[in-house]
Amino acid sequence: MTKKPASASSSANATAARSTARTRGGRRAPATARKTAEADMAADVKTASPPALSREEELEAYRVMLLIRRFEEKAGQMYGMGLIGGFCHLYIGQEAVVVGMHMATKEGDQNITGYRDHGHMLVMGMDPKGVMAELTGRRGGYSRGKGGSMHMFSTEKKFYGGHGIVGAxxxxxxxxxxxxxxxxxxxxCLAYFGDGAANQGQVYETFNMAELWKLPVVFIIENNRYAMGTAVSRASAQTDFSKRGVSFNIPGEQVDGMDxxxxxxAGERAVAxxxxxxGPYILEMQTYRYRGHSMSDPAKYRTRDEVEKMRTEHDAIEQARQRLLGEHGLSEDELKKVDADIRRxxxxxxxxxxxxxxxxxxELWTDVTLPHDGPRA
Amino acid sequence: MPTDVLMPALSPTMEEGKLSRWLKKEGDAVKSGDVIAEIETDKATMEVEAVDEGVLARILVPEGAEGVKVNTPIAVIAAEGEDASAAATPAGTAKAETTAAKPDAGEAARDEAPRRPAAPVQADMELPEGVKTVSMTVREALRDAMAEEMRLNENVFVMGEEVAEYQGAYKVTQGLLQEFGARRVVDTPITEHGFAGLGVGAAFAGLRPVVEFMTFNFAMQAIDHIINSAAKTLYMSGGQISCPIVFRGPNGAASRVAAQHSQDYSSWYSHVPGLTVIAPFTAADAKGLLKAAIRSPNPVVFLENEILYGQSFPVPDVEDWIVPIGKARIARPGEHVTIVAWSHAMFHALEAAETLAGDGIEAEVIDLRTLRPLDAETIVESVRKTGRCVVVEEGWPQAGMGAEISARIMEEAFDYLDAPVTRVSGKDVPMPYAANLEKLALPSAAEVVEAARAVCYR
Structure with a gap:
């Protein structure tokens, strides 16, 4: 991947200026919170389209986003059948974030995230069988059945978890x-966290050290509008998360995470x-989760219309599909083949x-500690 | 009246220091705030300021004098025109008067009693025969352990508050910055939760961090990462991600720093599978176990003790001194009662054993050294011989190490017991500040003697 250091600074500033203008209206009243997600998203859609992807890039992005979508739908089904236990947080709706970011990185770059982590693993090339088997708590799972949905790792694929404590x-x-x-x-290292985790104190301790020591880390705040059931405007004094690094001199920008x-x-700019x-860079990804926080969440804190509007008007996979059929000239048949392959x-x-x-x-007793006199790293 | 300038106590645990330099000479005029001398403590070099206006009439302790006790008169300041010769008293003879006048004379006496071993510590009991030793403080031993491991392994680095330029809040990392540079000796902001998590990430990615907490009291801010991130990830990853990290720093009561700065975390960390918990007493163990901890692929909580930092012990003068993790040490053999202790409480255990010996009770003193994994085998073997056990711990009794050890003995040596296992612990209260109350809150050698006599029915 080529570096674009020269453009990074000016773009960041331009975005910051835009963000300032956008949020000048001040904090939104909680009473209107229900209506805000869709309205916000509409306001965030950029007037100028971002640079187009090549046919191959678009197709690959579509394929991986669809893999995540179908994988998560299947996980939801299996949870309903009692095959998956405990907590299970689905990534449906947010697929463009990890797929687009992954396209901006190169071999050797690491990923780490919280508990909504299935998409992050699939995008790193981890085997869907191993991920699903961990969800069902089986020996072929990535953590041999001992971690579950929230705790999976692959040193080979540079995926460092899978962390169940918000912000850790x-x-x-x-x-x-x-x-x-x-x-x-x-x-x-790409460090992903949500709009909820963005209010944890340790995040700001980390911002300080990361900028102080100029660490090569990109902080990606996946703003899916709700921390569990609490709308951003009810939990955050500053709802523009790209500004959360301002007092540490960390540049940040808001990105349409559905595109x-x-x-x-933006990922290429931040990674470069x-x-x-x-040093570090903050990207606030404005995205949306279609499902509840976890499988047991009835999502009464938002209207069905709000979710439906996001699905029909902003869905990242549908947008990519339309571009593939339109400007990239793929046929319905060709896409059906991709869909069939993913389903398989x-x-x-x-x-x-x-x-x-x-x-x-x-296995109950294995992997608790290693022999103290093991080989030296 | 001419005023005596006394050797100041520059930290809660300082007992003596070195008068490294006089900045004024006899006959110089001084005013309040003038720096008159530099004093080197076990932690830092400090400046002594005049608190009176006048003339530095006499210098009583020469430059370069070591081991100058706190409250020893070091100089006399006379008011202008005053005759200083009358008041001037040579060092040593004035000590009794000056200290007697201080309200904390009792505290000074107390420091001498329970915190110093009455008998020479037999730290070298298990050292190989014929091995040459050098006398070294625990502080020096810890520093040497880190320096040696840093020389051996490029991936070992030290991070924490004031570890680099300040040379360590308790001087444990002295000289490391000079030898290894700022890349490997990293001063952090005051941000325990953050840098503990950052250390864990560095360990996940293949480095070997030694994370210093200024004291373990502050590690409560970071305990989520120590337990949830460091201790559990090997298991949660099915053995894929190891976390070779050492969290180290002083633990437990120091002296007169009250409830928030005096807590003993021995039992807290020893509760957690995935962690290794070490709490050495001697300098030889501090060095050998810290080196073993840095080499271990596991997360290690290494509990030091501020009062022990300045204590000297023989340390084997060998190339690569390693003490195995998970092995207790019989510090003193005996047949009538087993006394189990670790870290600073070993002073009480050894002093009590010496007193008991005078009454014909031979106590076997076990220094646990490692709290997790607990060397229950050594304890049980001893109790099978003695039939009695007293556990000494400075932490609180409920769910403490003593409670755990009692249960293990009951499970594994019940038929050998001639008396109930007895605990001597810190009292079940937050640590008080007042000197007399603090003394009451901590275990003492007298309490250990009393408990041992009770279980021996003597």
């Missing part, structure tokens, strides 16, 4: 970036900034996760 992944992600700088390996092209463009030794992958994963045995009882 932020300093850990900065620590991975600290190791990148220490080892001078040129890698950048894969916009995510990739971090890789160039300029997801069904195989579900099948594997249903029939793979549970962990051996002896």
């Amino acid at each position: 992944q932020v300093p850990i992600g900065a620590g991975i970036a600290f190791a990148n700088r220490y080892q001078n390996n040129g890698a950048v 894969i092209r916009a995510v990739k463009e 900034w971090a890789r160039d030794g300029k 992958i997801v069904n195989e994963a579900a099948d594997f996760a249903t029939h793979d045995p549970e962990p051996d009882p002896s």
